Amino acid sequence: MSKYFQPEIETAPVEQLRAIQDERLVKTVKHVYENVALYRERMDAAGIKPEDITCAADLYKLPFTYKQDLRDTYPYGMMAVPMTDVVELHASSGTTGKQIVVGYTQNDLDVWADIVARQLYAIGADKDDYVHVSYGYGLFTGGFGLHLGAQRIGATTIPVSSGNTTRQITILKDFGSTVLCCTPSYALYIGETLEQMGLSPDDISLKAGIFGAEPWTEGMRKDIEKKLGLKAYDIYGLTEIMGPGVAFECEEQTGMHVNEDHFIVEIIDPDTGEVLPEGAEGEIVFSCISKEAFPLLRYRTRDIGVLTRKKCSCGRTFIKMSKPRGRTDDMLIIRGVNVFPSQIETVLTQLGYSANYQLIVDRVNNTDTLEVRVEMTPEMFSDAVRNISAKESEIREALKSLLGLSAKVKLVEPQTIERSIGKAVRVIDNRKLHD
Numbered sequence: 001m002s003k004y005f006q007p008e009i010e011t012a013p014v015e016q017l018r019a020i021q022d023e024r025l026v027k028t029v030k031h032v033y034e035n036v037a038l039y040r041e042r043m044d045a046a047g048i049k050p051e052d053i054t055c056a057a058d059l060y061k062l063p064f065t066y067k068q069d070l071r072d073t074y075p076y077g078m079m080a081v082p083m084t085d086v087v088e089l090h091a092s093s094g095t096t097g098k099q100i101v102v103g104y105t106q107n108d109l110d111v112w113a114d115i116v117a118r119q120l121y122a123i124g125a126d127k128d129d130y131v132h133v134s135y136g137y138g139l140f141t142g143g144f145g146l147h148l149g150a151q152r153i154g155a156t157t158i159p160v161s162s163g164n165t166t167r168q169i170t171i172l173k174d175f176g177s178t179v180l181c182c183t184p185s186y187a188l189y190i191g192e193t194l195e196q197m198g199l200s201p202d203d204i205s206l207k208a209g210i211f212g213a214e215p216w217t218e219g220m221r222k223d224i225e226k227k228l229g230l231k232a233y234d235i236y237g238l239t240e241i242m243g244p245g246v247a248f249e250c251e252e253q254t255g256m257h258v259n260e261d262h263f264i265v266e267i268i269d270p271d272t273g274e275v276l277p278e279g280a281e282g283e284i285v286f287s288c289i290s291k292e293a294f295p296l297l298r299y300r301t302r303d304i305g306v307l308t309r310k311k312c313s314c315g316r317t318f319i320k321m322s323k324p325r326g327r328t329d330d331m332l333i334i335r336g337v338n339v340f341p342s343q344i345e346t347v348l349t350q351l352g353y354s355a356n357y358q359l360i361v362d363r364v365n366n367t368d369t370l371e372v373r374v375e376m377t378p379e380m381f382s383d384a385v386r387n388i389s390a391k392e393s394e395i396r397e398a399l400k401s402l403l404g405l406s407a408k409v410k411l412v413e414p415q416t417i418e419r420s421i422g423k424a425v426r427v428i429d430n431r432k433l434h435d
């Protein structure tokens with residue numbers, strides 16, 4: 001069986017990919033100029049005509065698109081085809097602000113199925129697999145996206161959706177699920193529940209997992225792999241661009257290949273908007289080049305990552321993006337120190353804790369405070385009380401020396417931090433209450 005779903009594209013020489021991007025970008029720019037008022041107005045205001053964009057290298061000339069634009073044109077102002085051609089809608093509420101809605105033509109759904117199918121083939125799944133989808137079904141893109149891909153490869157699709165964790169385990173066991181798809185925090189929760197039910201990975205048949213929709217660390221990957229007895233792969237995507245499958249991890253497990261025949265990715269300096277060279281960290285920006293219903297150009301994701309064209313051992317030629325470190329809007333600034341929750345997670349998992357933690361930020365007498373609440377593992381808890389303050393200062397010291405961050409650390413009893421069946425809530429920022 002091939003590990004590529006569409007080998008001619010996935011392993012195409014870079015020049016060939018460039019040529020596809022050139023042609024598709026030119027077509028998409030014309031399409032949005034003619035059909036989306038916001039793009040026509042923006043381009044007119046910037047003095048750019050569709051003819052000025054002749055290849056992918058001209059992309060930088062185009063204005064950016066922001067989440068606010070999607071809110072301002074809510075619900076259907078960014079659709080580039082008549083609504084009669086739109087066969088499905090999805091929406092994202094985000095953590096703050098008004099929801100946005102996106103649309104797909106039948107052709108868009110076919111492309112979505114293909115790119116998720118590429119992910120499934122890349123991790124060694126095929127029609128003989130049982131793909132257990134525990135991402136939420138509904139307006140969230142996770143459930144339906146993975147579902148489409150699983151059907152496209154002819155796998156036996158199990159649309160469980162999220163929640164009811166003991167039932168998830170019964171289904172994993174009885175239905176013989178071989179591939180699990182959910183958020184990494186839910187995967188961890190499923191792993192813990194398996195343990196609590198007195199079962200081990202040998203009692204289920206999982207061989208791989210496709211986990212995304214939130215940042216997660218290498219430490220968390222190892223923990224999930226151990227608890228569930230599988231290989232854990234990362235998948236990236238966002239509602240505005242397509243949903244899961246914009247980028248996917250291969251057997252190397254060192255970052256995600258961007259489906260470059262459908263999306264052009266850039267890294268920019270979030271402050272100046274300047275395009276940064278390969279290898280530099282910055283904000284990830286996507287342009288859709290094959291979408292019909294909702295093709296965004298230069299969309300500012302707010303995700304922070306790095307791109308590389310280094311040759312990948314899997315043979316794919318698509319550019320790779322690192323695991324996003326976080327989002328510009330999730331970065332905490334604690335007394336002048338910039339820190340992403342994922343950096344704290346790395347420190348905790350290196351010290352042997354699982355990724356059950358919460359960050360509580362506040363402001364006391366005009367000074368920011370951070371409390372890191374970390375759950376003890378059951379083993380630590382049983383051997384513990386006298387050790388607690390020593391363990392807390394060990395974490396405090398590690399945060400200080402690795403991140404330059406002074407924090408209060410509080411070890412809490414096992415199972416006391418709320419588990420998530422979707423995206424985990426890591427940060428409680430009480431400063432917002434005072435603003």
Ligand code: DLL
Pocket residue numbers: 092135141142211212213214215216234235236237238239240243244245301303323324326327
């Ligand atoms: O989370 C789509 C998705 C579903 C991706 C299932 C993967 C699996 P949104 O709800 O619109 O869409 O959230 C998109 O989630 O901008 C990132 O900040 C974050 N995100 C998504 N995938 C990853 C990942 C879906 N693999 C936002 N690593 C994005 C880190 C991720 N962050």
